[in-house]
Amino acid sequence: MGSKWFTGGVAAAPHGRIQFDFIFNDVRYRPSIKRPPSEANLRRARERLEIIKQQINLGVFSFEEEFPDYRFLRRVGGTSTARLCSDVFDAYIAHCEARLRRNDMAAATVKSYRKILDCIWRPHLGQFVFSHIRYSRLISIADGHRWSKKTYNNTISVLKRAFEFGYRDRPAHENPAVNLRCARLRKADRPKVDPFSMHDDETLIAAIHRDWGEAQGNYDEFRFFTGLRPSEQIALVLSDIDLANGIISVNKAELRASIGIRQKRARIAAFNCAPAPYRFCGDIFNFEQLSRPLARSITNMSSSRRMEKPYSRCRIRSVGGVKLCSR
Numbered sequence: 001m002g003s004k005w006f007t008g009g010v011a012a013a014p015h016g017r018i019q020f021d022f023i024f025n026d027v028r029y030r031p032s033i034k035r036p037p038s039e040a041n042l043r044r045a046r047e048r049l050e051i052i053k054q055q056i057n058l059g060v061f062s063f064e065e066e067f068p069d070y071r072f073l074r075r076v077g078g079t080s081t082a083r084l085c086s087d088v089f090d091a092y093i094a095h096c097e098a099r100l101r102r103n104d105m106a107a108a109t110v111k112s113y114r115k116i117l118d119c120i121w122r123p124h125l126g127q128f129v130f131s132h133i134r135y136s137r138l139i140s141i142a143d144g145h146r147w148s149k150k151t152y153n154n155t156i157s158v159l160k161r162a163f164e165f166g167y168r169d170r171p172a173h174e175n176p177a178v179n180l181r182c183a184r185l186r187k188a189d190r191p192k193v194d195p196f197s198m199h200d201d202e203t204l205i206a207a208i209h210r211d212w213g214e215a216q217g218n219y220d221e222f223r224f225f226t227g228l229r230p231s232e233q234i235a236l237v238l239s240d241i242d243l244a245n246g247i248i249s250v251n252k253a254e255l256r257a258s259i260g261i262r263q264k265r266a267r268i269a270a271f272n273c274a275p276a277p278y279r280f281c282g283d284i285f286n287f288e289q290l291s292r293p294l295a296r297s298i299t300n301m302s303s304s305r306r307m308e309k310p311y312s313r314c315r316i317r318s319v320g321g322v323k324l325c326s327r
Contacts, residue, residue, distance in 0.1 A: 017037070149189055
């Protein structure tokens with residue numbers, strides 16, 4: 001077979017396999033993997049062996065994960081422990097939280113990732129060894145839920161990100177989550193835009209003013225005519241509004257969980273104000289003068305809750321939430 005110095009600790013074995021040779025816990029092991037011993041595969045195996053030796057020196061090597069098919073696995077001594085899926089999920093969430101501290105990820109994104117992993121995937125996969133998970137198990141879990149296409153895609157994409165993160169320590173192994181495919185969203189799957197008429201707009205806005213006060217009414221009226229997201233609207237200050245030319249600059253967003261954090265994917269846009277919001281935006285949406293507790297109270301209440309009373313009293317058709325004005 002040749003000396004270890006000459007082969008680099010990796011050699012071709014019978015039956016189309018590649019054999020590794022290394023010391024772990026003062027015991028020499030020579031496990032093999034089923035892979036054709038070509039020059040390219042032998043070179044990759046030597047590179048992998050160097051990573052294994054580094055992991056052994058750092059005390060993080062897991063024999064069960066690296067060689068799950070080793071026939072003498074029960075004889076392997078030491079404190080080697082295979083990572084569970086829960087360990088990978090925890091490490092991935094910790095990585096996302098680190099990105100959040102660097103302002104590289106939104107707080108809402110981290111919260112949604114944690115919720116999906118904890119409520120959907122952890123109960124099914126948490127106690128299983130990460131390296132033993134197969135594609136058939138993942139797709140059976142996904143197919144066992146009755147989700148809409150959007151929910152299915154969101155759930156699958158978070159799992160794929162977590163598995164991609166976990167398999168960065170195992171570049172020579174196949175990631176089973178790679179083969180998961182998101183559902184195709186066609187044009188027919190997207191809701192048809194059905195805006196209010198101007199008469200319905202004015203009626204509903206007047207009712208909001210009566211039921212919830214001037215600040216809340218102006219907030220919703222501005223959103224009706226501009227189409228801003230709540231996080232973008234609450235972040236506006238006077239320097240973002242050009243009263244002379246009637247232009248609003250949308251370049252940041254703020255959330256309840258992280259007031260003052262500039263979001264990575266906040267839209268950067270400038271557009272002309274319609275006459276309706278322009279006539280009062282300079283007076284109402286100076287949030288540098290509006291107190292933060294009032295700003296939070298405006299955004300803390302969901303749109304559906306605010307609209308229940310005005311809808312019922314004005315007898316406006318139900319639209320499942322606030323829509324934009326038709327003009």
